[in-house]
Amino acid sequence: MIEWLLIVVDIVSWILLIIGSICVLIGGIGVLRMPDFYSRIHAASLTDTMATLALFSGMILQAGFSLAAAKLFAIMLFLLLTGPTATYALANSALLSGHKPKAAVLEKKVE
């Protein structure tokens, strides 16, 4: 029974890790492929949130019930707090310094 449970935990954690990795990959591709600054940081923020969550949950499951798991949890919380904040600050200061989204610029041209 216990062994069976362990296998399930292992499988779940690997699924989470793979999801996380895919998120990082998508985020990376997004930063390269997206057309303007704002959509790029939108893509990058995927790594901050989804990938962090998935990767760290996966790693915590791998670590089991131990001190390492607690540390991982703390790091995850820290990253979840700071990542989006950094993205917000970045977008905000870009807007304040006069950087217009590409969509807005295009709309203006159409008008």
Next chain:
Amino acid sequence: MKLFEFLGYYNYWVFAILLMIGFYAVIAKANLIKKLIGLSIFQSAVFLMYISMDKVEGGTAPIIKPGVVDQLYSNPLPQVLILTAIVVGVSTLALGLAIVVRIKERYGTIEENEILDAD
């Protein structure tokens, strides 16, 4: 075997390359801040050389695990030296930046050639 030998020295190659990149920036760049950035790469390269020699195959960080016999540990001495050197590097950098700020105030530029022309 050849490949393995090459990999065994890879850290030292990277040390040499980084050292050269940093050194090049220090000599060739006229911008004083760029010179300092180059200097910090230059110093980091040396840190890499020291830390590379502390590694022991199959070892762990030198924090003794009580009760475990036959555990290999990496060499603590280069680590201590580099701990010192990192802080020394930051100190030098801070002082250098302070001088650059003063140069900017008194000369209005931080490009070496323009400073030379100004005097």
Next chain:
Amino acid sequence: MDFAQHLPALQVIVPLLAAPLIVLLQPRGFAWAATTATAFFSFAVSIAIAVRILAGDILRYEMGGWFAPIGIELRVDAFSAIVLLIISGAAAISLIAARNSINQQIEDHRQPLFFAAWLLAIAGLVGMVVTADAFNIFVFMEISSLAGYILIAGGPDRRTLPAVFKYLIIGTIGATFYLIGVGMIYMMTGTLNLEDMAQRVVGIEDQRPILVAAAFVFIGLALKAALFPLHVWLPNAYTHAPHMVTVFLAACGTKVAVYVLLRFQFSIFQSFGEHLLQFALFLMPLALLGIIVASLVAMFEGHLKRMLAFSSVAQIGYILMGASLMSDSGITASTLHMFNHALTKGALFLAVAKFATQYADLRIDSLKSAARSMPLTSFAFVIAGLSLIGVPGTAGFISKWQLIMAIMETGNMGFIMVAIVVISSLIAVGYIWRVIETLYAIPTDDLPDDAADVSVKPEKIDMLLIALIFTVAMNIYFGLVPGLPLTLAELSSKILLKVEF
């Protein structure tokens, strides 16, 4: 607590710990007095050490109670002792004379920081000399360098800043090269203690990392010592530094790097039979070129401080030329010249500082007929200048004579080198004479009267002048009675060449 046992440690930690105290207690005037007191204490310690050394001791001190290769060992022998005397003596004399000059050049509220930096510079230089640990030398080298940058940055002119920046860059490169060299030796020997290193390097001296390490240590320290083609930072840094800082640094700054260089060459790399020969063959042309080129540049230099700075580069050439002879008498001459040159250059820059109290512009032309208003200073400058040239009866003569004797021992090749020494001495006559001529020039009546009147004030007798006269007197004293430095120098060369312990 046995005082005598702790001498090597006290030499370093007293100035080191006094520095934060001075920043902590900031009332005006206190900073200078406390710094000077510390410097004199430090000087007293060096004298005490020298006395012990002359009695035949070698002082060892195990920091933290850990024995040699495990912990850091301090080790003071005759060679260290003479350099310690130079450093702490230069510090004491320049500090006691410094008050008015520094008040003139540094604002009041910045003085505590400035004097703290001065103490750190003393501690750093002294620390490099007493320690017997390769990495510890690096740490104290950085203390002394950082403090040195701060001291020089106190200069009033804006040109100080690029000069300091250049010094900082080159100094850091030098220190990092040294660190690379030490790292490579450590990689091959596993130890940082100099003595231990010297023993363990035997047998692997032909391995490439050791050879390359020798090159890196040499280049790094040569940068710090301003050996001829690597001297580019020195003239500007000395010229634009506050005058009293120039006195201090010119007397001992580069000598400490030379000290470490010689220590490494002779104790660690000595066992390589071929290496020493390469070292000599490499060093000698550089030293000779340095002597000639720097002297010539000094000859045509218009600014008094810059002229003396270039002359310093030439003197480093003399010191290293003596060492590159690899003989007992050569190293004696070289060590002796370190001591005597510190005295001479110290006196010359003290005179410059004294001139600076009345002349804002230190270009040689603007010092015209300064001897009228400042007879004592001008006279002192003349005597010190004679010592720089090497006229008999002055300290400079003794070391140059030793150097020439050492060269003569080498035989045929020697005549060329003797010729170079003589020629460069003649050039020195040239540039010193140029200054003397200007100082004692009879004022021409074409000058507008007001300009002449403003500059002619009676010469004020202050600590600076007294220190100057004292140093000049020392130049003559050690020219006539060279016993103390000569004995220490002879002992040093024996230690370096491992003739006996």
Next chain:
Amino acid sequence: MTIVFAIFLLTMLVITAVAIVQSSNLFVSVMLTSIFSLLMSTNFFVLDAADVALTEAAVGAGITTVIFLSALALTATQEKPNRSGRGIALIVVGLTASLIIYATFDKPRLGDPDAPVHQHVAPYYLDNTMEQMGFPNVVTAVLSSYRGYDTLGEVFVVFAACIGVLFILDARTGTGPKYVTRKMTGLRHHLIPQVVGRILVPFIVLFGLYVQFHGEYGPGGGFQAGAIIATAFILYSLLEGEQAALRAVPRSAQLGLVICGALMFGMVGVLCMIMGGEFLDYSVLMENPVTARQIGIIVIEAGVGMAVCGAMLSIFHAFAARSAEDTDEAV
């Protein structure tokens, strides 16, 4: 597996370094330098140097970047194109490179347990730390006891840098009105960063204290802790503005911290001398040498932490306060 990872990291390092030198925008260069330091720190970790990795991350990637950025705010963000001096640079660099590459071939291979460095002095530390110090982190033991004198020197290097920056930037040590900023108010008007930042500051300080006092048992110690705690205060001053930050920790307190830290370290050494030992020989402080060493090490590590924290804060504020000040003495 590790070697693949290491090679990847090292290659990234080289690429980043090239990018740093190539970029003509100094702001980009500085941010890349921060990435470079992080990569370097990861690399150190892969090479089993946890303490150094922590220091490089806190000092190299954290504090250095902040200081660089605050200096950039006072100077320029764009490098002017200049092609002179390339030839001589390439020659010098080429010579040095060939020298190093020449040396490489006789060096011991990476991780070779028979290398001389692993034979001579280091085994003593590894074998005796537990017995002589009573705690497992050998790096802390070497740093604070076996080579404590080096660490003392290093604290004074930091002290020198601190007084040097204050001296050169001429920042008063008291809180004169001229040196308090008016314009810069930090991120006060930005709700999200401010709230998040406020939540984080105490935790960063807490983490710093953990690193400080856990240094004997895990990676960490005074340097890292000092740098981390300084980061927390720097974050605070970015959020609330210079003025509020200087009100919280005034300049005199920062400088006091440096001085106290340095003196604390030195005085422990002097105390050891008075008690009859050598300088920094903690074992004489109490009857049981192991406990005595532990107490000595805790005190000097605290001194190191205070000195580093205070110095980093002073340096940061010396730059940051200036950017708001009217540079009236510019010539």
